[in-house]
Amino acid sequence: MIVTEQKPFEEVLQSLQGHTKVFIVGCGSCATAWHTGGEREVKEMAARLTEQGKTITGWMVVEETCDERKTKRDSRAHAAEITEADAILSMACGAGSQVVALTHDSKPLLPALNAMFLARLQRLNLADERCVLCGDCILAQTGGICPVATCPKELMNGPCGGYRDGKCEVDPQRDCSWVLIYQRxxxxxxxxxxxxxxxxxxxxxxxxxxxxxxxxxxPDAAPSPVHHH
Ligand code: SF4
Ligand code: SF4
Structure with a gap:
């Protein structure tokens, strides 16, 4: 999951200065799961902006905003509301927001979220970085635990000399990744x-x-169904 955080409301408001009519786009995937840009948060944002004197021309939550086909499809259904808006506020990750920007070339795109990292979702409110998308996965050699994403020094060979009692010297609250790799x-x-x-x-x-x-x-390359007689 891509972890995002909501920008402070003041910053959002600041970025909307000079724009009175706003259309809001949320994302039905990561930002919904993480409660930063799903339907509930989009509606909350709409209410807060309305209180500040903005006119919300409409809103939509695209199933996956980063999927250009889906954003384009849903945009067509909201064409009049988007045309009426002075600016679009995106509550998706950076990739989703740019899809919205490129889909609506003549409208300023303002992000309401900061995209942070690719994470494991441990609980509804707990996520930690697991992969930096390095393009050359080494999990086979590291017991399925990624030192690139989880060791602050990105050590390929560890542990470093700083670990104490299994904890990381950079952040003693965390287990040393290389101790975890060793144990696994x-x-x-x-x-x-x-x-x-x-x-x-x-x-x-x-x-x-x-x-x-x-x-x-x-279709030809798909495995053909096995028939049992
Ligand atoms: S090595 Fe780590 S950062 Fe690279 S692809 Fe694998 S999990 Fe992701
Ligand atoms: S203590 Fe472990 S996790 Fe922390 S920097 Fe050193 S090798 Fe990496």
Missing amino acids: LQRLGQIEDIQAIHTPKDQSKRKHPRNVAKALPT
Whole structure:
């Protein structure tokens, strides 16, 4: 899940200065699950902005705002409300917000959220960073625990000399990632893997911007159903 946080309301208001009529876009995926930009939060935002004298021309929560086809489709259903607006306020992550901006080229796009990180959702209100999308996954060698995302020093070979009683020197509240990796490899009977020296990561796979066009499976390539006689 992409973790987002709501910007302080004052900042949102500031960014809307000079714009009276506002259309709000939420996201039905991560921002709904994390309660930052789902239907409830969009309606709350609409109410607060109305109190501040703004006119909300309409709102929509796209199933996945980052999916351009869905944002375009839902935008058509709200075309009149969007045309009437001076600006669009996005309550999606940065990718979703840019889809909204590019879909509505003539309207200023103001973000109401800050996109923060890619996380494991542990509980409804608890998430932690798990993957920095490095483009070259090494979980096979690290017991399924990512040191790139969870060790503050991004050490490929650890632990560093600073860990104490299994805790990280950078943040003693946290378990040292490399101690966790060691323990997990031990449980898996793969403790010899800890001896391997991992080469530095190929950072070129992380350079921005990244994009991809992939071949879609053709109907012919789909596995044919198995018939039992
Ligand atoms: S090694 Fe890279 S791709 Fe794999 S979990 Fe860590 S950051 Fe993500
Ligand atoms: S103590 Fe562990 S998690 Fe913290 S920086 Fe060192 S190796 Fe990384």
